[in-house]
Amino acid sequence: MDILESIDERGVADLTLNRPRRRNAFNRASMLELTKILRRLDSSERVRVVTLSGAGGNFCAGGDIEWMRGLATASPQAQEDDARALSEMFHTLDTLSKPTLAVVEGAAFGGGVGLVACCDVAISESGSKFSMSEVRLGLAPAVIAPYVVRAVGPRTARALFLTGEPIPADRALQIGLIHQIAHKNNIDAARDRVIDALLLGAPGAQTQTKGLVALCEQRPIDLSIRREAARLIVARWASSEGTEGLSSFLEKRTPNWRLSRKA
Known part of the structure; x- marks a missing residue:
């Protein structure tokens, strides 16, 4: 499965992007799967908090290059369908009625940054790197732009989008993309503290x-x-x-x- 899911007795739903060989980059199947799971969790009275992380030491490298390369020669309808499905995945996460928490380790690139920006709270281990380098591939960060611009502001977003430069965790914290940094061996404790705080609310x-x-x-x-x-x-x-x-x-x-x- 591309998305691993577990729900504990407190109602905390942990979702793990599970394509580690591709640094958890998403393709059509995985983004449709994530959207479906998020909708189901949103309608569940049992679920209180939703966390999102990545398997294998990375958060998410954005869109799978092979998937996007295939779309370049796909029919206009197929291109439109996948673009809308991608947009719907971000929208579903962004508008989830439950509190959401992104737990970032390793790489968060392109659409991975979009996922972070859609979550209510984002924590990162100190060695994580963020990047939106779409322009270096001849693309634009179109689908994630509304969420990233909202998170960091339009001027900062322009600089990040146009240069495509890597963003270290301390810079991501400074600009408001994430809310907290933890050392690698303390990331689980930081996650648990945020969850405990969220569970205090009605x-x-x-x-x-x-x-x-x-x-x-x-x-x-x-x-x-x-x-x-x-x-x-x-x-x-x-x-x-x-x-x-x-x-x-x-x-x-x-x-x-x-x-x-x-x-």
Whole structure:
């Protein structure tokens, strides 16, 4: 299988890109598989958090060169179908209602950077390298551009896209592509700390918070958005999670969504 999947008793779904001989580069089959799995996890009440990593010491080298070379001579319909499937994979990850965590080791190139930019939280081991060198292949980072531009800003994105230069982990942290760096022997501990923090939040509140960020993105703070935000906080005050969260805080006890998820 191109994607390995496991779900633990806490509701943490670990997805591992599993094409290590190709540095986990994706082709048509693997991107369709990942999209299908993500949709299934998104609809599962059991799942609380989704992590994404790569097998064999690398995260993801982007699109498989052989697959892309084959597309160059494919029919226009086949090219369009695969381009849309690729776009749908990133969109599905980006809009997942569950918190998502990218755990990066080794190479994250091209579309691999896109996957990182689509995740809510991204951590990297200190020796990882990031690169978007599509222009050096006569291509453009078209499908990943919206997510990378949002993550790092348009001017930084232009510099990275146009030069195609490798980006070390400390630079990726500086520009906001990742949120944390860990040494190789500490990456699992860093991953676990982020997961523990994510599991403290109420599931419904996290889903609505992700929607709130999307609502606020690149919109002016006008009357319309202020009213929408006010409606959301009223709904959360009245929700079962909101009632339980405020009561548990005042009563100095653990809220029920954490009690039900203990290992």
